[in-house]
Amino acid sequence: MNVFLFPGQGSQEIGMAADLFKAAAGFRSLVARASERAGADLERLCRRGPERELVRTKNLQPLMVCVSLGYLRHLTAAGVKPDRVLGHSLGEIAALAAAGSVSSETAVDIAAKRGELMGAAADRWPGGMVAVITSEREAIRRFLAETVPPGKLVLANDNAPNQIVLSGEDGWIEQAVQFINRGKLGQCRRLPVAGPWHSPAMAPAREEFEKWLEAIEFRAPQVPLLFNVTAAAETDPGAIRQLVARNLVEPVRWRECLDRLRAAGATALFEIGPGRVLSGLARANGFGDATRISNVNNLRGVELAAGLTVCDSHRGVKPGKVQP
DSSP states (O other): OEEEEEOOTTOOOTTTTHHHHHHOHHHHHHHHHHHHHHTSOHHHHHHHOOHHHHTSHHHHHHHHHHHHHHHHHHHHHTTOOOSEEEEOTTHHHHHHHHTTSSOHHHHHHHHHHHHHHHHHHHHHSOOEEEEEEESOHHHHHHHHHHTSOTTTEEEEEEEETTEEEEEEOHHHHHHHHHHHHHTTOEEEEEOSOSSOTTSGGGHHHHHHHHHHHTTSOOOOOSSOEEETTTTEEOOOHHHHHHHHHHTTTSOBOHHHHHHHHHHHTOOEEEEESSSSHHHHHHHHTTOOTTSEEEEESSHHHHHHHHHHHHHHHHHOOOOOOOOO
């Protein structure tokens, strides 16, 4: 079973997709559309930065979707098709296009509006996110429940048995980090994001986004798409519209999503887009050497992933690891 995975914010880097800009006119057209929606030259930011402008959510969100969909187009043209699709946070927008629920152009429009509204909300309520590697999640949950005022700091991502992400106000993030360090409960790392995503701070953005999405036509996915907030597939377009909006304020249940994929017999995972974050999370969620993981973050990665997929299907070769 082939599973396509799409990364979210935090996987970006200056210079990503350089080969797509050189080789793919369709990709450049998609980036031009994103630039128009964002009101910025996203090709320039992608190629040369500066990073402070690249990571602005109104710029980064549509650009990340463009990059993922650019490599997706090459991968599917090479004959690799998904049996399941899944995106992490923002990556869910690229997954919608991969599943046929919206067009690539519509996905870029959705990501641009999502980034615009989330950026505006973050300006009104500054904050951020911190990843925690821990085996003591219950102690951290108690800290959130007993010490932190409601909505100020929340569990935003349940990424793996040993990794969670907290999101909220900077002051409460610092207190949580001090609590974790003092109690030797885990290791903390601030994430390179511009706001407190998947937290109550995004409630104004969610409300406006939900209204804007009413004009967007969603179709039933052509392949099963697992959604972040439920860790389950959905086929009803109206329900999908609501799930896309809820993603802004509710936790990403990534661990549960990968549990479902493993139980369903996933044998090949394709991380399509910048970075290798989701590949690492797959290993942390119990996908072992019997699962082939391909990082499709350049055109060479497309070639390797497509070539080994053909070998697997025609020769019965046992899958191995691929991380170009």
